[in-house]
Amino acid sequence: MSIVILDFGSQFTRLIARRFRELGAYSVILPGTTPMERILEQNPLGVVLSGGPSSVYDEGAPHPDPRLLESDLPILGVCYGMQFLAQQAGGTVERVGKREYGKAELTRYGGRLFQGVSGEFVAWMSHSDSVTSLPGGYEVVAATEDTPVAAIENVERRRFGMQFHPEVVHTPKGIRLLENFLEVCGAARDWTPQHIVDELIESVRAQVGSGRVLLAISGGVDSSTLGLLLARAIGEQLTAVFIDHGLLRLGEREQVESALRPLGVNLVTVDASEQFLSALAGVSDPEQKRKIIGREFIRAFDREAEKYGPFEFLAQGTLYPDVIESAGGEGAANIKSHHNVGGLPEDLQYKLVEPFRYLFKDEVREVAALLGLPEAIRMRHPFPGPGLAIRILGEVTREKLDILQRVDDLFISGLREFGLYDQVWQALAVLTPIQSVGVMGDYRTYGYTAALRAVTSIDGMTAEFARLPYEFLETVSNRIVNQVHEINRVVYDVTSKPPATIEWE
Numbered sequence: 001m002s003i004v005i006l007d008f009g010s011q012f013t014r015l016i017a018r019r020f021r022e023l024g025a026y027s028v029i030l031p032g033t034t035p036m037e038r039i040l041e042q043n044p045l046g047v048v049l050s051g052g053p054s055s056v057y058d059e060g061a062p063h064p065d066p067r068l069l070e071s072d073l074p075i076l077g078v079c080y081g082m083q084f085l086a087q088q089a090g091g092t093v094e095r096v097g098k099r100e101y102g103k104a105e106l107t108r109y110g111g112r113l114f115q116g117v118s119g120e121f122v123a124w125m126s127h128s129d130s131v132t133s134l135p136g137g138y139e140v141v142a143a144t145e146d147t148p149v150a151a152i153e154n155v156e157r158r159r160f161g162m163q164f165h166p167e168v169v170h171t172p173k174g175i176r177l178l179e180n181f182l183e184v185c186g187a188a189r190d191w192t193p194q195h196i197v198d199e200l201i202e203s204v205r206a207q208v209g210s211g212r213v214l215l216a217i218s219g220g221v222d223s224s225t226l227g228l229l230l231a232r233a234i235g236e237q238l239t240a241v242f243i244d245h246g247l248l249r250l251g252e253r254e255q256v257e258s259a260l261r262p263l264g265v266n267l268v269t270v271d272a273s274e275q276f277l278s279a280l281a282g283v284s285d286p287e288q289k290r291k292i293i294g295r296e297f298i299r300a301f302d303r304e305a306e307k308y309g310p311f312e313f314l315a316q317g318t319l320y321p322d323v324i325e326s327a328g329g330e331g332a333a334n335i336k337s338h339h340n341v342g343g344l345p346e347d348l349q350y351k352l353v354e355p356f357r358y359l360f361k362d363e364v365r366e367v368a369a370l371l372g373l374p375e376a377i378r379m380r381h382p383f384p385g386p387g388l389a390i391r392i393l394g395e396v397t398r399e400k401l402d403i404l405q406r407v408d409d410l411f412i413s414g415l416r417e418f419g420l421y422d423q424v425w426q427a428l429a430v431l432t433p434i435q436s437v438g439v440m441g442d443y444r445t446y447g448y449t450a451a452l453r454a455v456t457s458i459d460g461m462t463a464e465f466a467r468l469p470y471e472f473l474e475t476v477s478n479r480i481v482n483q484v485h486e487i488n489r490v491v492y493d494v495t496s497k498p499p500a501t502i503e504w505e
Contacts, residue, residue: 001026001043001044001045001187001188002025002026002027002028002042002043002044002045003020003025003026003027003028003044003045003046003047003048003182003185003187004027004028004030004039004042004044004046004047004048005017005020005027005028005029005030005047005048005050006030006031006032006034006039006047006048006049006050006064006081007029007030007031007032007050007052008032008049008050008051008052008054008062008080008081009032009050009051009052009053009054009062010050010051010052010078010079010080012050012051012165012167012168013029013050013051014029014321014324014360015167015168016048016050016078016167016178017029017360018360018362019166019167019175019178020178020182021191021360021363022175023175023178023179023182023189024188024189024190024191024192025182025187025188025189025191026191028042028358029320029324030042032049032050032052032062032063032064033062033063033064033065034064034065035065036065036067036068036071039065039068044073045073045074045185045186045187046073046074046075046076046181046182046184046185046187047064047068047073047074047075047076048075048076048077048078048081048181049064049075049076049077049078049080049081049082049084049085050078050079050080050081051078051079051080051081051126051165052079052080052081053080054080055083055093055095055128055129056080056083056084056087056093056129057087057093057094063084064084069085069088072158073158074158074159074160074181074184074185075158075159075160076113076160076161076162076181077159077160077161077162078161078162078165078166078167079126079127079162079163079164079165081161082131082151082152082161082162082163083129083130083131083161083163085152085159085161086131086134086135086138086149086152086161089135089136089137089138089154089159090135090136091131091133091134091135091138092131092132092133093129093130093131093132094129094130094132095128095129096128096129096130101125101126101127102124102125102126102170103122103123103124103125103170104122104123104124104125104144104145104146104147104150104164105120105121105122105123105144105145106121106122106123106142106143106144106150107143107144107145108142108143109121109141109142109143109150109151110141110142111139111141111142111151111153111155112141112153112155112160112180112184113141113151113153113160113162113177113180113181113184114141114142114151114177114180115180116176116180117173117176117177121142121173122170122171122172122173123144123150123162123164123165123166123171123174124164124165124168124170124171124174125144125147125163125164125165126165127147127163130147130148130149130163131149131152131161131163132149134149134152137154137156137157138152138153138154138159139152139153139154140152141153142162147163149163150162150163150164151163151164158184160181160184162177166178193363193366193367193369193370194370196359196363196366196367197229197232197367197370197371200229200233200355200356200367201229201232201233203355204229204230204233204234204353204355205233205234207313207353208233208234208237208312208313208353210237211237211311211312211313211351212237212238212239212309212310212311212312212313213230213234213237213238213239213311213312213313213314213315213353214239214241214305214308214309214311214313214314214315214350215227215230215238215239215240215241215314215315215316216240216241216242216243216301217240217241217242217256217260217267218242218383218385219242219248219252219253219255219256219377219383220317220377220380220382220383221361221364221365221368221373221377221378221379221380222317222319222356222361222364223317224256224259224260224368224373224377225317225356225364225365225367225368225371225373225378226315226316226317226355226356227240227260227265227267228260228263228264228265228368228371228372228373229355229367229371230265230315230353230355231263231264231265231266232264232371235264235266236266238265238266238315239266239268239308239311240260240265240266240267240268241267241268241269241270241301241304241305241308242256242257242267242268242269242270243270243272243297243300243301243304244269244270244271244272244273245272245273245275245276245293245296245297245300245387246271246272246273246274246276246277246398246401247273247276247293247386247387247388247389247396247401248387248388249383249387249388249405249408249409249412250405250406250408250409251409253269253271255376255377256269256377257269259373259374259376259377263371263372263373268304268308270300270304272296272300275296275299275300276292276293276296277396277397277398277401279292279293279295279296280292280293280389280395280396281395281397282395283395283396284394284395286390286505289386289389289390289396289505290386290390293385293386293387293389294385294386297385311350312350312351313350313351313352313353314350314351314352314353315352315353315354315355316352316353316354317354317356317364318354318356318357319356319357319359319360319361319364320356320357320358320359320360321360321361323357323358365378365379379422381421381424381425381426381427381428382425382426382460384503388401388404388405388408390503390504390505391404391408391428391429391430391431391503391504391505392404392430392431393430393431393432393433393504393505394433400431403431403448403484403486403487404429404430404431404450406483406484407429407431407450407480407484407487408428408429410476410479410480410483410484411427411428411429411452411476411480412427414472414475414476414479415427415454415472418469418472418475420454420466420468420469420472423456423466424454424455424456424466424468425455425456425457425458425460425463426454426455426457426460426463426502427452427453427454427455427466428452428453428454428502428503429450429451429452429453430450430451430452430453430493430504431448431450432448432449432450432451433448434448434449434489435447435448435449436449436488436489438481438488438489440481440488445488446488447485447486447487447488447489448486448487448488448489449487449488449489449490449491450480450484450487450489450490450491451490451491451492451493451504452473452476452490452491452492452493453465453492453493453502453504454466454468455496455497455502457497457502460502462496462497462498463496463497463502464496465493465494465495465496468492473492476490477490
């Protein structure tokens with residue numbers, strides 16, 4: 001049983017789904033134009049119509065399947081979704097003279113979805129259209145100074161609409177409105193980490209049977225958690241392979257081994273650093289580096305698969321956002337392709353096992369905690385597949401890798417020491433090809449420049465540089481130039497994304 005969210009292009013659609021799951025109710029996202037048959041396959045208890053950039057009166061504006069409105073399912077319309085509900089029931093939606101964007105205080109509110117809410121109610125608005133006349137059977141249950149129709153409801157038909165966004169943090173009491181909608185739907189609040197683990201284990205066992213499963217471990221939270229889950233579900237039928245391409249952080253292979261093997265994961269580790277470094281010799285172009293690393297990884301992985309095989313299944317840590325962004329349903333916008341969703345070869349010899357296909361990152365972290373994954377891996381920052389190769393500007397050599405590993409370790413350990421690690425979304429060090437004159441003691445130096453970068457973000461699509469304390473930056477800079485003698489200058493990157501990217505290459 002689920003809450004189905006029909007996506008009409010809102011930047012907040014995923015957030016709606018996450019909020020319901022945080023409340024213990026399973027939710028799924030489907031394209032706004034999804035046929036009713038597919039909606040019913042999700043065993044819906046209720047449906048949410050998301051916001052979006054279109055106007056309901058535009059020619060070609062996206063609409064849900066008309067049969068949805070004829071059904072008895074509870075429906076909640078948010079922003080564009082509310083306007084659609086009102087228009088289809090006979091109301092009027094028009095462009096208003098003044099766009100309402102940002103925080104607005106409700107001048108009055110009431111009705112079923114506002115039960116249990118009291119005091120000041122601040123809502124986040126983002127609209128140029130408004131409902132100007134109400135359809136029959138509906139009543140206005142909330143208003144702001146600029147928007148007389150800020151929320152509507154038809155309790156008899158279980159139809160509700162909000163012009164504002166209850167899912168964002170800028171609507172502090174919005175979570176209670178979503179909770180009230182779950183009560184209207186009669187949704188069970190049993191979507192918990194333990195429930196997720198139990199369901200996933202049962203699903204894996206049903207799919208795999210007595211077959212053997214191959215998994216590539218990267219050292220990140222997704223593949224590591226998947227390794228633990230599969231070990232719990234199928235034991236020795238799993239072979240997890242960790243390819244050490246020599247481009248990892250300091251001590252990372254040992255950390256992965258000590259974290260997973262004691263928890264029962266059948267882990268094979270391979271030192272392929274010479275293979276990768278030889279292939280990268282003389283290469284400076286970042287895209288070429290990425291392609292070489294991808295090619296060599298497949299070669300190394302295939303060797304291990306042949307050595308320990310045969311395998312019937314290949315497991316992947318595909319997450320729900322990957323599926324959504326790669327057009328996981330008809331009508332969805334293809335934002336970007338993901339190697340583990342749409343980029344696999346058509347003649348793939350394995351059947352795919354993707355237990356996390358409908359989980360968000362925060363849910364995987366909760367599952368990881370339940371399965372006993374150490375915090376150092378569970379809460380680890382994102383790390384690129386090509387590793388430190390794209391944090392060394394120019395050619396990758398073993399000497400430069402050694403330098404960058406030590407700089408990175410000092411930066412990350414310093415963040416942990418100062419209690420800053422969990423306050424930033426990602427932190428990294430870059431070894432630049434810039435060399436400059438310096439002085440240490442009575443001696444002239446000519447060393448490399450290291451760049452430090454830390455950002456705050458929600459999903460990595462946009463990011464702000466982290467305002468790290470000067471005391472911290474001074475301490476870490478001193479440690480780097482004193483302990484990594486090849487470095488004599490440290491700079492801090494204060495560029496946001498956009499215009500920059502988080503990584504330098």
